[in-house]
Amino acid sequence: MRWVPLPIFSGIGVLVVVVPLLTGAQFALQDTTLTLRAGVVVAVLGAAFALDDTADDMTRALPYPRTRVVTLRASVALAAVALSCAVQYALAPLITAPGQPLPLMGLILEPVTLTAWTLTAAAVAAGRRGEGTGGVAAAPLLALLVLGAACLPDHLSLFAELFTPEFPASRWRWALLLLLACVLWRVATRDSGLPPRLTRLRGRP
Numbered sequence: 001m002r003w004v005p006l007p008i009f010s011g012i013g014v015l016v017v018v019v020p021l022l023t024g025a026q027f028a029l030q031d032t033t034l035t036l037r038a039g040v041v042v043a044v045l046g047a048a049f050a051l052d053d054t055a056d057d058m059t060r061a062l063p064y065p066r067t068r069v070v071t072l073r074a075s076v077a078l079a080a081v082a083l084s085c086a087v088q089y090a091l092a093p094l095i096t097a098p099g100q101p102l103p104l105m106g107l108i109l110e111p112v113t114l115t116a117w118t119l120t121a122a123a124v125a126a127g128r129r130g131e132g133t134g135g136v137a138a139a140p141l142l143a144l145l146v147l148g149a150a151c152l153p154d155h156l157s158l159f160a161e162l163f164t165p166e167f168p169a170s171r172w173r174w175a176l177l178l179l180l181a182c183v184l185w186r187v188a189t190r191d192s193g194l195p196p197r198l199t200r201l202r203g204r205p
Contacts, residue, residue, distance in 0.1 A: 005135070006077060009046030010084035013039040017088045017095065026097040030161055033107070036092055037159060040111045041146050043084035047115050048142060049135035050077035051122040070189050074119050085111045103162060109174040110159075116181035118142045123188040 016039035020027065027035065050073050089104045096102055121141040122134030149158040158177075160170035 005049040006046040006080045010043050010080045013041075013043030013084045014087050014091075015039075016042060017091045020095045021091055025095050027095050028097060029100045029102065029163075032092055032096045032100075032102065033162060035095065036088055036104075036107065037110065039088045040085055041114065041142070043081050043088075044111060044114045044118055045139060045142060047077040047081055047118050048122055048138035050074065051119065051126055051134040067189050070123060074123075077119060078115060081111060081115050106162060106167065106171065109171055109178065113174050113178040113181065114142065114145065116178055116185065117145060120181050120185045120188060123185060 017035060020035060051070060085108075089107075092104060093102055118138045118141070122138035125137030126134045152158060154160075154166055156173075157166050157170050158173055160166040
């Protein structure tokens with residue numbers, strides 16, 4: 001697992017919120033939301049490299065299914081992104097102008113879904129192109145996903161503004177994307193339940 005990108009991008013994601021705080025900025029609700037979304041995307045980018053295995057030869061020899069190794073790495077990535085987002089959300093009220101409600105719970109689906117899709121893309125790339133290639137595929141996919149979501153028309157918007165008529169429907173779209181990512185993750189990471197070497201031995205005549 002490539003550990004370096006995960007804390008680096010998680011930290012930069014926090015800095016996206018910390019910098020306005022240090023400058024004494026007091027954003028309108030829309031600007032605060034935009035800042036949080038930018039910080040989340042940066043934090044999730046670190047998860048793109050979480051499944052890259054720099055010690056593939058050793059981990060393939062471990063006496064338990066490959067799925068456990070991949071799931072453990074994904075769990076570490078999720079925890080790092082969750083910590084970064086929690087700090088960002090905790091600081092958000094400090095950069096928002098007084099008197100403006102900030103229902104952060106409504107935004108939680110976004111980092112969860114983006115992380116799920118990023119990890120799924122990394123798992124699919126590793127399965128097709130070999131270990132160590134997940135980040136190369138997942139990072140561009142995350143960028144395309146965010147860019148595509150930002151370009152959607154209002155009635156199909158994913159990054160809808162808080163307290164707008166489109167916001168509740170956008171949460172359902174995020175939930176549907178999360179469900180699809182979970183299904184694809186299960187398909188991409190499933191194995192026979194045996195360590196890879198035992199699986200190959202079992203298939204020999």
